[in-house]
Amino acid sequence: MHYLDHAATTPVRPEVVEVYAEELAGEGNPSSLHGAGRSARRRLEEAREEIAAALGAEPAEVLFTSGGTEADNLAVKGAVYAHPSPRPRLLVSAVEHHAVLDAAAWLGEQGLADVAFLPVTGEGTLDLDAARELLAQGEAPALVSVMWANNETGVVQPVEDVVALAGGAPVHSDAVQAVAHLPVDFGASGLAAMSLTGHKLGGPVGTGALLARRDLALAPVHHGGGQERGVRSGTLDVAGARALARAVTLAVADREAENARLAALRDRLVAGALAAVDGLHLTGEHAPRLPHVAHFTVEGADADSLLFGLDTAGIAASAGSACQAGVQEPSFVLVAMGYPAGLARSALRFSLGRTTTEADVDAALAVLPDVVARSRAANATRAR
Structure with a gap:
């Protein structure tokens, strides 16, 4: 073959398999206070720091998820849930991954957001004039979501132009396809949030992260132990975090x-x-x-x-x-x-x-x- x-999915890199298997053989819940728990927490935070260093973020901005779909849902729904308006505006491009499109459509159907879809040109790039007009209508949106690169066509979107047009409104970008192939710098981008996943860049399926600025208001999509700044509850996957970090570092280096x-x-x-x-x-x-x-x-x-x-x-x-x-x-x-x-x-x-x-x-x-x-x-x- x-x-x-x-x-769709890349083969897991041998170096990633090695660190993943090593951690799977370990022990300790990173939320536990005993020695094994503290050791697991240290390895988790080292993975967080590694991802932040590779992608131009601060460690506290890295929130671990189960992949790009969860990261997209947390960004889109979390921003809407946290907004003080009962029905805030939400703008997403018409060619987003379904993790963004369907989340936005559901929010609109439930009366939780006023959703507008930003059109694209015949080449697949965002129509910036149309986006400017839509952004100028009504109150500032709770979120604007425009993917960094399209997962079907491979067309790259003008993320920096979108941030400038948003005029201070928070912008999220699904960077799942971009991280391994474009110079992604979260801090320099002006984005409020950015999604990534492991299995597009040599990591295992089921690993991912949402990079989110500390000043971005996010409400949790599900509730539990309050991990990850209180917005992504669940026992933290140390093996997945370490595997993701290694995959991101190797992809960026290569x-x-x-x-x-x-x-x-x-x-x-x-x-x-x-x-x-x-x-x-x-x-x-x-x-x-x-x-x-x-x-x-x-x-x-x-x-x-x-x-x-x-x-x-x-x-x-x-x-x-x-x-x-x-x-x-x-x-x-x-x-x-x-x-x-x-x-x-x-x-x-x-x-x-x-x-x-x-x-x-x-x-x-x-x-x-x-x-x-x-x-x-x-x-x-x-x-x-």
């Missing part, structure tokens, strides 16, 4: 060299695919994009048959978010970008990572024309 779905390698592989894949298949279109071609993602639409094909054909040929790819896999609907990201429904059903994403080689790219290019031809034929048969 040639694995080209790193934007980022520049690895980005150059991945961008070269991605460009080779893009050029080869466009040359080999007519009616193949690169998404966000003129927008800033992550170095490891190549996202296409394929005229006359559909995502399911494309992915099945690739999988049969030994290529692991995706249509977009793994969280929406199997859902027979057009990509909501592409629809938000103005794509017609039929083309939005033909999305194909290749995403590269630390283990990707030239042989993986060659294998994908070798089978892609036949896979597309079969998908188009099947699509034409169904249409009769």
